Each structure stands twice: as structure tokens, then as C-alpha cells.
Amino acid sequence: MGRGVDFPAERVRMVDRLVRSGYLKDAAVRAAFLAVPREAFVRPEDRSAAYQDVPLPIGSGQTISAPSMIAIMLEEARLKPGERVLEIGTGSGYHAALLAFLVGPRNVVTMERNRSLAEWGRSNLAAVGFADVTVVVGDGSLGHPDRAPYDCIIATAGAPRIPGAWSDPLTPPGRIVAPIGSSPPGQVLVVATRRSDGTLEIREGTPCAFVPLVGAQAWPA
Ligand code: SAH
Secondary structure, eight states, X not given: OOTTOOHHHHHHHHHHHHHHTTSOOOHHHHHHHHHSOGGGGSOGGGGGGXXXXXXXEEEXXXXXXXXHHXXXXXXXXXXXXXXXXXXXXXXXSHHHHHHHHHHOGGGEEEEESSHHHHHHHHHHHHHTTOTXXXXXXXXXXXXXXXXXXXXXXXXXXXXXXXXXXXXXXXXXXXXXXXXXXXXXXXXXXXXXXEOTTSOEEEEEEEEEOOOBOBSTTSBOO
16 A cells, blocks of 8 residues: 555645644744655555544554644654653654654654564664664653653653653753543643752643553553
8 A cells, every 4th residue: 555655745745734734833843744754654554644644553552643743742842953852652653753853863762661562663763764763662651760861751642640750850941741631542731841949830731632651650551
């Protein structure tokens, strides 16, 4: 599937639609969406749908988010080149590739609890030139202190509350962008900014429906 599709042209059209509908405002985030081939991060049978604004299945009951949702998260993250980012939920690696474009691949650590998804995500990242992104197999609800501090922690799976381990390794004014809610698919996108006194300023954004973050400081398996 997808043979004969003009992916670069589809990619430009997707970005145009995201700009026109108001999801994409930041020039750097727009450049990231134009640079990263989404078709390289979806299953072969879904390639022709790679540029539709819908979540797509990636196996093991998980999904790659709709581009508009990823755009909202990346705009909220306000990333600058050289900032250090921890992503929770590697999945296909698509979101991690966009992060790598924005801050540089060596500054991105992404965690995935499912080993086979982690391997798939790692090989997808390498195939588009982002082999320097660090993919860690483990429970992201516990963070990844080995590579702390971070300027941003961005989660693509939903937790009941912000795990404590995400706040400590943030350099003020570090940001946490994460779907948080009392039921796994019913969340709001929370943007938390660490103040210099160590407390978090919390802002609640758009309603969203991410897969559950399963871990010691999140939902039980
Ligand atoms: N960002 C991904 C989408 C991932 S879907 C992409 O661009 O494709 C969410 C992912 O979070 C799933 O792959 C799931 O296995 C993973 N996940 C769930 N709980 C986790 C945890 N505690 N630690 C790390 N990964 C987790």
C-alpha cells in the first residue's frame, strides 16, 4: 500500500492544513513537520494514510497520535535548539524524530516499556538519520535520572497524575507536557512549568484521549 503516493507533496499539504486550522504557529515546529517523513513511522499497510490527521495503530494496542495533537504538544513545549528532552512513550519514534529535529538528536532521550516497540522505534529513527536519539527500554513513570537534568519532559501516554519523578530532574523553567486524567482515555493536556522554588505552575489545556501510561507511578498493568 502507498505505492505511487507522492509523500513529500502529501507532507506539504498536511502542514498547510495544520497551519490553516491554527494548530501550527511556530516556524520551527512547522519546519520539523516538513522535515520528518511520517510514512517511515507507520506500518506498511497504513502508509497511504500517513498524512491524514488521524491516530494510526502501531501494534500492541498502541497508537501514533494525530498530527494536530502532536503539533499542540510541540507548540506547548516551546523547545529551543540544544535543550534536553525526555519523551515518555517512544512507540513508532515519530514524535521523538520531531523532537530530535527541534533540539538535536543527542539531546533526546525517549523511553518505551514495550521492548519490541522500542526496537521498532529505534530502527525507524535510525532509518531517517536520527540514530543518535537514545531509546531506553523502561518504565517512564519513574523518569530517567541517568540523563538528568532536562528542560522538558513530554509524555505521549496518559497518567492519573504527574509522577513525582518527572518534576525533580527539571531545570527551571522546565516544562512537563503530558495527558493527565482520572480515566485512561479521558484526559486533558497538562502543561506544568517548574518555578525556581521547585513548585510546579500547572495549566490545563485541550481534552485528549491517549493510551494509558502503565507503570509504578501511573496505571497498573
Ligand atoms: N510517541 C509515540 C506514540 C506512542 S503511544 C509515537 O510517536 O509513535 C504511547 C506509548 O507509550 C506506547 O508505545 C506504550 O507502550 C508506551 N508506554 C506506556 N506506558 C509507558 C511507561 N510507563 N513507560 C514508557 N513507555 C510507556
